[in-house]
Amino acid sequence: xxxxxxxxxxxxxxxLLASACTGxxxxxxxxxxxxxxxxxxxxxxxxxxxxxxxLVQDGTMKKYAxxxxxxxxxxxxxxxxxxxxxxxxxxxxxTENYGDVLMIPAVIQKKDYPKFFAxxxxxxxxxxxxxxxxYSTVDGKVYGQSxxxxxxxxxxxxxxxxQAGVTDWPTTPAEFLDDLxxxxxxxxxxxxxxxxxxxxPLTQWTxxxxxxxxxxxxxxxxxxxxxxxxxxxxxxxxxxxxxIVSGGLAEKDPTTTNWEGSKPKLAKGEIATMWxxxxxxxxxxxxxxxxxTDPADIGFMPFPAQREGAFCAVTSPxxxxxxxxxxxxKEAARAWIDWFTDKSGYAAxxxxxxPLKDAPLPDILQPYEEKGxxxxxxxxxxGAEVKAIDNQSEVxxxxxxxxxxxxxxxxxxxxxxxxxxxxxxGKRWAEARNSLGS
Amino acid sequence: xxxxxxKAARPVAPAxxxxxxxxxxxxxxxxxxxxxxxxxxxxxxxxxxxxxxYAPIANMLAYSFTDWDGVSPELNWTGTENYTELxxxxxxxxxxxxxxxxxxxxxxxxxxxxxxxxxxxxxxxFRNFFKGVLFFPYLINGVAIGFVxxxxxxxxxxLDSVLSLLGVGTDHAWLGTPFSANTSxxxxxxxxxxxxxxxxxxxxIQSIPGELYEAAEIDGASRWHQFRYIIAPGIKPIxxxxxxxxxxxxxxxxxxxxxxxxxxxxTETFVIQTVKLAFQFNKTGLASAAAVVxxxxxxxxxxxxxxxxxxxxxxxx
Numbered sequence: 001x002x003x004x005x006x007x008x009x010x011x012x013x014x015x016l017l018a019s020a021c022t023g024x025x026x027x028x029x030x031x032x033x034x035x036x037x038x039x040x041x042x043x044x045x046x047x048x049x050x051x052x053x054x055l056v057q058d059g060t061m062k063k064y065a066x067x068x069x070x071x072x073x074x075x076x077x078x079x080x081x082x083x084x085x086x087x088x089x090x091x092x093x094x095t096e097n098y099g100d101v102l103m104i105p106a107v108i109q110k111k112d113y114p115k116f117f118a119x120x121x122x123x124x125x126x127x128x129x130x131x132x133x134x135y136s137t138v139d140g141k142v143y144g145q146s147x148x149x150x151x152x153x154x155x156x157x158x159x160x161x162x163q164a165g166v167t168d169w170p171t172t173p174a175e176f177l178d179d180l181x182x183x184x185x186x187x188x189x190x191x192x193x194x195x196x197x198x199x200x201p202l203t204q205w206t207x208x209x210x211x212x213x214x215x216x217x218x219x220x221x222x223x224x225x226x227x228x229x230x231x232x233x234x235x236x237x238x239x240x241x242x243x244i245v246s247g248g249l250a251e252k253d254p255t256t257t258n259w260e261g262s263k264p265k266l267a268k269g270e271i272a273t274m275w276x277x278x279x280x281x282x283x284x285x286x287x288x289x290x291x292x293t294d295p296a297d298i299g300f301m302p303f304p305a306q307r308e309g310a311f312c313a314v315t316s317p318x319x320x321x322x323x324x325x326x327x328x329x330k331e332a333a334r335a336w337i338d339w340f341t342d343k344s345g346y347a348a349x350x351x352x353x354x355p356l357k358d359a360p361l362p363d364i365l366q367p368y369e370e371k372g373x374x375x376x377x378x379x380x381x382x383g384a385e386v387k388a389i390d391n392q393s394e395v396x397x398x399x400x401x402x403x404x405x406x407x408x409x410x411x412x413x414x415x416x417x418x419x420x421x422x423x424x425x426g427k428r429w430a431e432a433r434n435s436l437g438s
Numbered sequence: 439x440x441x442x443x444x445k446a447a448r449p450v451a452p453a454x455x456x457x458x459x460x461x462x463x464x465x466x467x468x469x470x471x472x473x474x475x476x477x478x479x480x481x482x483x484x485x486x487x488x489x490x491x492y493a494p495i496a497n498m499l500a501y502s503f504t505d506w507d508g509v510s511p512e513l514n515w516t517g518t519e520n521y522t523e524l525x526x527x528x529x530x531x532x533x534x535x536x537x538x539x540x541x542x543x544x545x546x547x548x549x550x551x552x553x554x555x556x557x558x559x560x561x562x563x564f565r566n567f568f569k570g571v572l573f574f575p576y577l578i579n580g581v582a583i584g585f586v587x588x589x590x591x592x593x594x595x596x597l598d599s600v601l602s603l604l605g606v607g608t609d610h611a612w613l614g615t616p617f618s619a620n621t622s623x624x625x626x627x628x629x630x631x632x633x634x635x636x637x638x639x640x641x642x643i644q645s646i647p648g649e650l651y652e653a654a655e656i657d658g659a660s661r662w663h664q665f666r667y668i669i670a671p672g673i674k675p676i677x678x679x680x681x682x683x684x685x686x687x688x689x690x691x692x693x694x695x696x697x698x699x700x701x702x703x704x705t706e707t708f709v710i711q712t713v714k715l716a717f718q719f720n721k722t723g724l725a726s727a728a729a730v731v732x733x734x735x736x737x738x739x740x741x742x743x744x745x746x747x748x749x750x751x752x753x754x755x
Contacts, residue, residue, distance in 0.1 A: 093509055256611075396718060
């Protein structure tokens with residue numbers, strides 16, 4: 001008996017010791033990753049962590065590296081493609097060993113950026129040339145740069161929409177609903193597909209923010225106001241989603257949807273519309289080619305809301321590349337980020353918006369230019385506050401849960417009304433803001 | 439040759455008397471190594487156990503008293519704040535209603551397993567084949583089961599087509615409403631774990647000596663009587679174990695609902711909720727506290743159960 005107690009005690013002690021050893025790294029802070037003056041002088045081997053496992057596997061990344069080596073012959077670039085990028089990098093960031101270049105995971109709080117990443121320069125100097133700098137600015141210094149920009153919008157099958165007799169983009173949510181109804185009655189297509197089961201497609205609806213009010217301060221508005229107040233961007237978006245589902249305009253059984261399966265369906269015209277982003281157009285066009293239909297049928301339209309007679313579309317960054325603050329080859333890492341952002345042609349290859357302010361719009365956004373859609377860059381200086389309120393309130397505007405509940409509500413699988421539901425979200429939001437503000 | 443050199447090298451050795459040499463305690467080195475041997479064997483498993491079970495648990499306990507977000511290098515000691523928050527937010531415990539579905543399902547599961555184990559313990563045709571069929575699902579990975587059943591319950595999926603073959607044309611969205619979804623998921627869980635209970639019961643039944651059945655048959659006992667008076671008391675400890683396992687299992691369901699619905703449509707269990715707290719909302723501290731609370735609840739339920747149904751030694755003969 002006694003012996004057993006001793007044993008249990010020593011196990012507990014050992015376990016506590018072990019837990020004490022797993023402290024956290026990242027003690028050095030405030031390093032800079034300077035751009036090298038002479039490309040041929042830069043030496044070293046760097047590892048790039050990326051979420052684009054597809055590009056690592058099919059050798060595209062290697063081609064980028066070869067191209068990069070023409071300018072920087074002394075740098076050896078290796079890629080580490082991670083399928084569950086967020087999850088794996090989050091854990092690796094508890095050590096000092098998380099690559100030399102990496103995409104900033106969404107989980108990292110902005111105030112911690114200086115502890116994890118080396119600065120790329122001041123906001124003043126970078127902001128003149130690049131988009132999205134304020135998404136990673138802490139105390140006037142920029143810590144990351146997204147290589148592409150995306151614009152949210154509805155991906156639609158042009159053929160189906162014109163079959164239903166709709167040729168112009170709807171300008172109000174009500175008009176949009178009427179068009180979906182026309183699609184339902186005149187074609188065999190599912191008017192709208194929620195991708196409920198795969199969850200993340202529902203989170204895209206948060207990108208509506210800014211499109212309705214056409215306000216570059218929309219994110220600040222989230223941090224300071226009620227996102228679900230009457231007429232607020234998120235409320236307009238959520239109400240539209242609710243009305244689509246409650247009007248029977250979405251797929252029959254949302255609980256068993258399949259993202260990969262939805263792509264060929266949209267390409268073939270079995271699905272008419274999905275709310276995603278400009279990044280999805282390439283994938284849909286690929287799906288169309290594989291399904292043997294015309295990739296030109298894939299259309300892209302902005303959120304049905306206009307201010308002063310013009311649509312607004314918000315530009316937002318993808319994952320932002322950053323330099324590990326513990327890296328031994330910060331110059332080489334910085335060289336890679338600069339080259340990848342400015343010269344690699346990655347944005348063009350993905351038909352995405354270039355992060356360079358003076359670059360022309362990609363082809364898929366040409367219709368936007370023709371119809372005078374206003375592209376606005378949101379001010380993200382309050383982005384960290386929004387995230388903090390979001391986590392504190394457990395509402396999760398960047399998480400699928402609340403929109404899944406919204407869809408359940410709309411199709412009657414959950415009790416309650418829309419106003420009560422959105423009102424409650426607003427209440428939780430306000431409470432969380434108050435508790436953080438104190 | 440060697441003998442002589444050794445003797446020469448150790449002149450002291452012969453001084454010890456020859457007789458009691460055997461009875462005297464073994465030389466120190468032998469004694470030490472004899473004591474150490476079992477520990478040496480234990481080093482590997484103990485090291486693994488400590489590293490992968492106890493250290494993480496100790497870590498989790500420590501985190502449950504902090505406000506750690508799971509990645510930040512900064513974490514603050516918050517005392518029992520997380521526990522207070524947990525216990526004052528009753529909505530966090532509402533998810534235990536979902537466990538009710540799995541609890542009911544595990545009753546069904548135990549009854550079915552007992553039935554099949556009893557039937558297959560007698561001489562039945564294709565006995566081994568049926569044993570295999572029943573046990574097979576338990577060998578499949580839980581994630582794979584989730585995906586398979588997602589197709590099974592799909593609109594126009596396997597279940598719908600089988601039903602329409604039988605002439606029952608339904609248009610039911612199986613995962614569409616909380617009741618239907620939870621029932622479907624609990625059904626999957628029964629399908630998966632039936633095999634484990636079945637094998638446990640079968641093993642227990644087969645350890646009952648065969649003479650007992652023969653004697654009973656001579657006395658004219660029917661199959662039901664054999665079950666009632668021989669099998670049931672004979673497998674009581676295993677039955678008790680199964681009940682404990684299913685209750686704690688029902689409280690901590692995770693894999694199947696997480697993969698199939700992700701907790702949507704009212705299928706969220708306590709563990710899914712904990713995972714979401716930790717990895718979606720970055721409240722690792724609160725989530726650790728929730729995990730500790732779940733552990734305590736499971737321990738408490740098990741303890742109550744053991745008090746109500748104490749473990750008795752079975753003596754059939």
